[in-house]
Amino acid sequence: MTRWLDEEERTAWLRLGGVLELLPAALDSQLRQDAGLTHFEYLVLAMLSEAPGRTLRMTALATRTNATLPRLSHVVRRLQERGLVDRLPCPEDARATNARLSEHGWSTLVASAPGHVDAVRRYVLDALTPEQVGQLAEIAGAVLQQLDPEGRFASTFTGRGPATAG
Amino acid sequence: MTRWLDEEERTAWLRLGGVLELLPAALDSQLRQDAGLTHFEYLVLAMLSEAPGRTLRMTALATRTNATLPRLSHVVRRLQERGLVDRLPCPEDARATNARLSEHGWSTLVASAPGHVDAVRRYVLDALTPEQVGQLAEIAGAVLQQLDPEGRFASTFTGRGPATAG
DNA sequence: CCGTGTTAGTTGTAGAGACAACTTTGTCGC
DNA sequence: GCGACAAAGTTGTCTCTACAACTAACACGG
Numbered sequence: 313m314t315r316w317l318d319e320e321e322r323t324a325w326l327r328l329g330g331v332l333e334l335l336p337a338a339l340d341s342q343l344r345q346d347a348g349l350t351h352f353e354y355l356v357l358a359m360l361s362e363a364p365g366r367t368l369r370m371t372a373l374a375t376r377t378n379a380t381l382p383r384l385s386h387v388v389r390r391l392q393e394r395g396l397v398d399r400l401p402c403p404e405d406a407r408a409t410n411a412r413l414s415e416h417g418w419s420t421l422v423a424s425a426p427g428h429v430d431a432v433r434r435y436v437l438d439a440l441t442p443e444q445v446g447q448l449a450e451i452a453g454a455v456l457q458q459l460d461p462e463g464r465f466a467s468t469f470t471g472r473g474p475a476t477a478g
Numbered sequence: 479m480t481r482w483l484d485e486e487e488r489t490a491w492l493r494l495g496g497v498l499e500l501l502p503a504a505l506d507s508q509l510r511q512d513a514g515l516t517h518f519e520y521l522v523l524a525m526l527s528e529a530p531g532r533t534l535r536m537t538a539l540a541t542r543t544n545a546t547l548p549r550l551s552h553v554v555r556r557l558q559e560r561g562l563v564d565r566l567p568c569p570e571d572a573r574a575t576n577a578r579l580s581e582h583g584w585s586t587l588v589a590s591a592p593g594h595v596d597a598v599r600r601y602v603l604d605a606l607t608p609e610q611v612g613q614l615a616e617i618a619g620a621v622l623q624q625l626d627p628e629g630r631f632a633s634t635f636t637g638r639g640p641a642t643a644g
Numbered sequence: 645c646c647g648t649g650t651t652a653g654t655t656g657t658a659g660a661g662a663c664a665a666c667t668t669t670g671t672c673g674c
Numbered sequence: 675g676c677g678a679c680a681a682a683g684t685t686g687t688c689t690c691t692a693c694a695a696c697t698a699a700c701a702c703g704g
Contacts, residue, residue, distance in 0.1 A: 314592035321603055324611050327618035328602070329521070333544040334625040336498055337662090344662095350690080355495070370653065378499040383691060385654055390690095407652040407699045426480035436494070437487055439620040445490050447613045452493035454605040459500040503692090516660080536683065549661060551684055556660090573669045573682045 335435060342431040347424030352377065354428060356387060357396065357413060357421040366413040369402060373411055396420055501601060508597045513590030518543065520594060522553060523562065523579060523587040532579040535568060539577055562586055 317325060339351045347354070359376040360366050368376070374384045388411050391397045396417035402408035413421070437445060483491060505517045513520070525542040526532050534542070540550045554577050557563045562583035568574035579587070603611060 314595050315599070316595060317598070317603075320608075320615065321611055324615035324618065325598055325602065327615055327622055330544050330622050331618050331625070332498065332502055335621065338625055340662090352690090371651090378496050380692080381653065382655085382693080386690080389654085402652095405652080405700075409653065429480055429482060432483070432491055433481070435624045436491065436621055437483075439624045440617060442486075444613070444617050444620070445487055447610070448617050449486065449490035449493055451606060451610050451614050451617070452490065452497050454610070455501065455602055456493055456496050458601045458605045459497070459504055506692095518660090537681090546662080547683065548663075548685085552660075555684085568682095571670075571682080575683065 338435055339428075339431060343424065343428060346427045347420065349420070349424060352379070353387060353391060353396075354421070354424065356384070356391065356411075357417055358425075360397065360411060360413040361418065361421055366418070367400075367410050370409050370411060391417070504601055505594075505597060509590065509594060512593045513586065515586070515590060518545070519553060519557060519562075520587070520590065522550070522557065522577075523583055524591075526563065526577060526579040527584065527587055532584070533566075533576050536575050536577060557583070 336351060343349045343351055343354050349357070355377050356373065359373060360368055363372075370381060370384060370388070373388075374381050377384065379387075388397060388399065392399050396414060398412045398414050400410045400412060402410050440448065502517060509515045509517055509520050515523070521543050522539065525539060526534055529538075536547060536550060536554070539554075540547050543550065545553075554563060554565065558565050562580060564578045564580050566576045566578060568576050606614065
């Protein structure tokens with residue numbers, strides 16, 4: 313038997329739904345205008361930039377970006393066509409492909425990072441109290457746990473414990 | 479000068495990013511499998527079902543679903559082609575179009591609602607304490623305020639005050 | 645090593661959204 | 675009541691994503 317939502321649950325859910333709809337659109341729009349990148353493309357470049365040798369295997373990159381492999385494959389191909397990443401066969405496993413951030417990709421990322429971080433602050437963090445930032449980390453962590461029980465996309469968990477110890 | 483994210487902000491943001499990516503996909507997937515609807519299509523039907531006469535003008539429906547008008551126009555046309563809604567010219571304003579939930583649309587919605595609510599519980603609400611549900615409403619409300627300062631999509635605000643009074 | 649199954653990734657195709665251009669109707673000043 | 679501007683939708687095009695089918699390479703039991 314389905315238990316329906318009470319008033320408070322409904323409010324929380326409707327508002328979350330609004331954020332789910334509007335926030336990605338807002339972030340995409342800012343990055344598109346200022347840098348010619350989608351939010352997802354930005355994320356791909358950012359994750360590569362933090363990897364050793366600015367290089368990751370497709371599967372590892374898919375994990376870090378919460379993406380499926382087919383989606384990532386298309387995106388990386390397009391990024392390569394634009395000269396932002398290189399694709400190299402992996403020496404240790406001939407099935408695998410390494411994606412590496414190119415010099416052009418690096419400078420594109422460096423140029424667009426401030427605007428993106430500003431947008432994240434403007435839309436999310438600046439609207440919250442420090443306490444709420446901690447609560448958000450807890451809540452989002454709990455939801456991720458449901459969405460991804462096996463931890464397939466676990467890169468954003470820094471452990472099962474609270475984001476803010478104590 | 480851009481202020482970068484500290485550890486706690488970064489954790490919160492990365493986790494929120496994961497939710498933004500995975501939750502819509504999970505909800506879409508459930509509804510597609512069980513009801514042949516996208517989450518957005520479900521929302522359109524649900525909003526119509528709560529309106530007087532199960533009818534809304536396109537603009538009002540766009541507001542309630544956080545959608546742009548072009549997007550809504552395409553979706554409603556497809557829903558009409560599938561017999562789930564009717565489109566009627568508005569008598570009071572010849573520019574306007576009224577979308578009305580059909581009998582078939584109503585029964586489709588009724589049939590798919592329990593599965594959808596269960597999914598919302600499973601992925602989100604059941605993972606949170608009652609206190610966290612309140613916090614989520616506050617946080618999502620604050621973010622929506624940034625995303626939509628003029629209140630264009632304000633239907634999900636039940637006022638500027640806290641979701642949980644007191 | 646040979647067959648079976650698994651893993652890594654790519655590709656084809658079809659559907660959904662973004663954005664801009666456009667049509668039609670209403671509104672308002674004069 | 676005419677002309678200019680705003681509002682309400684629609685449509686076309688292009689891009690991106692999902693899903694499924696596919697290829698190629700590894701693993702490993704016999």
